[in-house]
Amino acid sequence: MTTARLSSSVVSAADLLGGEAVLRTRPRLSLDWIPLVRRGLPSASVDAIVRLTRITQSELARALGIPERTLARRKREGVLSPDESAKLVRFARVVERAEAVFEDKEAALEWLRSPNAALGGEAPISLLDTDIGADSVLDALGRIEHGVFA
Numbered sequence: 417m418t419t420a421r422l423s424s425s426v427v428s429a430a431d432l433l434g435g436e437a438v439l440r441t442r443p444r445l446s447l448d449w450i451p452l453v454r455r456g457l458p459s460a461s462v463d464a465i466v467r468l469t470r471i472t473q474s475e476l477a478r479a480l481g482i483p484e485r486t487l488a489r490r491k492r493e494g495v496l497s498p499d500e501s502a503k504l505v506r507f508a509r510v511v512e513r514a515e516a517v518f519e520d521k522e523a524a525l526e527w528l529r530s531p532n533a534a535l536g537g538e539a540p541i542s543l544l545d546t547d548i549g550a551d552s553v554l555d556a557l558g559r560i561e562h563g564v565f566a
Contacts (some may be wrong), residue, residue, distance in 0.1 A: 429508035434464035449505055457501040459491040465508060479507060481545030506550050517561045
């Protein structure tokens with residue numbers, strides 16, 4: 417993947433997690449993620465998403481609901497647990513969706529970090545540690561996309 421692609425279009429969840437070079441495959445369908453999550457994502461996926469989203473590892477750990485020390489240990493071990501992998505994939509898919517809705521990486525990341533009235537005043541990124549929170553964020557993005565609220 418080239419740098420030009422990163423700046424000119426929406427980055428896929430797979431790309432956010434390091435692409436084929438890190439994942440050793442190219443998930444194209446939702447079901448393609450299942451064996452990757454069950455096996456555990458390579459810890460290099462953490463480095464890739466931190467680099468591409470320019471959030472700190474500490475912010476990512478909070479967003480995933482994974483203690484920062486655990487995340488650091490997994491990086492040393494080289495692989496995330498299936499549960500941690502599922503959380504990281506969920507995070508990447510939400511970032512991908514936000515970028516698609518806003519058609520701009522910076523605007524998407526700013527929206528994810530900013531308190532949102534439609535989400536009870538919470539920043540969307542702070543809700544991604546649970547399925548219900550992530551679903552609420554995706555619902556808010558769908559409403560924005562369809563012009564239900566600004």
